[in-house]
Amino acid sequence: MNAVAAENQGEQSSRERILDAAEGLFARRGYAGVGLRELADLVGLGKSSLFHHFESKPQLYAAVCTRILARIAARVDESLARGGAPMERLERVVDDLLDLLAAQPSDARILLRSLFEDDELAGETREEREGRELTAHIMASISALLREGMEVGQFRSVHVPGLLLSLIGQTVFPFASGEFGQEILGKDPFDPAEVKRRKRETRDLLRHGLLAPAGR
Amino acid sequence: MNAVAAENQGEQSSRERILDAAEGLFARRGYAGVGLRELADLVGLGKSSLFHHFESKPQLYAAVCTRILARIAARVDESLARGGAPMERLERVVDDLLDLLAAQPSDARILLRSLFEDDELAGETREEREGRELTAHIMASISALLREGMEVGQFRSVHVPGLLLSLIGQTVFPFASGEFGQEILGKDPFDPAEVKRRKRETRDLLRHGLLAPAGR
DNA sequence: GTCTATAGGGAGATAGAC
DNA sequence: GTCTATCTCCCTATAGAC
Incomplete structure (x- = not known):
């Protein structure tokens, strides 16, 4: 075999x-x-x-990060391709990302950690370039969705890059917070009920903060 | 001398x-x-x-973390002591925290990193206990403020621990995001204009998501 | 309070047998 | 594709002179 x-x-x-x-x-x-x-x-x-x-430890690390980013990019593409109004697509992509992060307990930590390691990943290996491209693709897809929602009048006018960073903090950080998050929440952040609650919280946040008044 | x-x-x-x-x-x-x-x-x-x-590298690391937490706890206590309605105090404490994080560029990264290092900081030195107590004090202060706002009817009924984690993601993460944040935003996250913008964004988020309908 | 010297171990990486 | 043996370098920490 x-x-x-x-x-x-x-x-x-x-x-x-x-x-x-x-x-x-x-x-x-x-x-x-x-x-x-x-x-x-x-x-x-x-x-x-x-x-x-x-071939080296840095290259192995880059391969680990790139594999995670590839999983996420694939899921984002799939979520967005299913169509719908901007808010419908946005809520779906966020839901799917939360599911993905909940199913892969190491992903959130690696993603945030890799942002902090500017120094280690200064290289020019194939994996690192691929990782940067995947990151750019993911960010561009969601940015485009936000801008589309604003253009058709479904979203309020917001600062897109700022909202992107906030969304990452809102969705990725809780899964990376480990014992601290567990202590604050009183339960495991990966617990299915807690994941469900976080989906609701994120959806409410988007509806309250992003939907245009006329859209309510 | x-x-x-x-x-x-x-x-x-x-x-x-x-x-x-x-x-x-x-x-x-x-x-x-x-x-x-x-x-x-x-x-x-x-x-x-x-x-x-x-006395050792772990103890030095704990001392670094504890000094940061002490700065934050002192600022939070000071902000909350100045009084006002719950929303007024909440907006002030968030504003002050953003100012503090902006003025100390290493703080946000160290804070988030230290959450990820469950393993390293398993010890029982004086500094580590002090750090845990400071963290608990900061979280308890803000939790109490959120609950008070809900009790007097100024805030909607929200899941307090979940909102705490979200607030950390919203405020601390952007300052820790380094080159990634810089690339997304198109400017340095520590740039005074960007700090001001983030304060506004956070305030808007709290007003849209947290204020009770009657309070608007 | 700072220094030199050193102990004792582990790191990433390579060579070459199988 | 996996192994053993080894290279070179750096690590935390200690001993003891000044």
Whole structure:
């Protein structure tokens, strides 16, 4: 059975298993806090074997980030393609993103952490360029949706970049907040009931803050 | 001239200079990404001298975080003490926090990063306990204000813990977002005009989302 | 309070056998 | 594709002189 057939059977390639393990470790301890020795042990490989699949630690980190961004970009494209009025599409894309972040507990932390690591990711590898392109694509898609809603008069006139940053803070941050969020909320931020509540909260926020008065 | 007199003259103790430098480094590269050699060079001391002022790297990190939290707690207490109706106090405390975060460019990143480092800060040093107490105090103060606003009927009935997390995302995250935020906004998030805009945006969000209909 | 010297270990990465 | 062995460098922390 070759590698492709193995994956069709639900098994994973070494590359995928490394990426999965690395994602969890980087989420918990950050780029510099993870040693390749520890990662190799977790996957059940020798440390040197990692270098057969990834050429360096920065490149591995970039691959982890890019895989997450690719998942998100795919979901955003899919959500937006289903059509509807701007507010309908906006609420759907936010709902779907919250579902995605809730299903992949490491994603929110890695995404926020990667924003803070300006230094580490100054490189020019293929993965990093791809990651930047995916980020730009996601942001451009949602910006276009917001501007469209304003043009057709469904949304109030708002500062689009500012709202984008706020939306990220509102949706991504709670899933990255770990024990702190757990303590504040009194329950796990990933608990299905809490995810549902956060969807409602975000939707209410958009309806109160973004809908044009005539649209209510 | 002794140490206290020196500080009155505007000079800093070694301890303060170490904390300032460490804050900048930890903000940029995270706990594990900073070496004490680099920190010592930046301060202009030998590496060993750091251990005269702090007993270990985790304790130094905790001291950095606790100093930030103490600044914030002091400002929150001061803002809330000036009185007024709940919405007036809430808008003032948010305004003041945004000013504080804008004036201390490393604070937002360190605060968010420290939330992600559940592992590193599992300790029981005096600084860590102090940091947890300060965090609890800040959160309790703002929670109490939100509940008071709801009780007197000025605020709609909202889920207080959820709104707390959202507010942190809305206010702290943009200052931590670095080059990403800069690219989205098209300007430095710390630019005075942008800080002013973010204050307005946050105030509008609170007025649209939190004020009770009768209060408009 | 700051220094030099050093202990003791772990990091990322490479070479080359199998 | 995985392994063992090894390179070189840097890490936190300590000892002890000044």
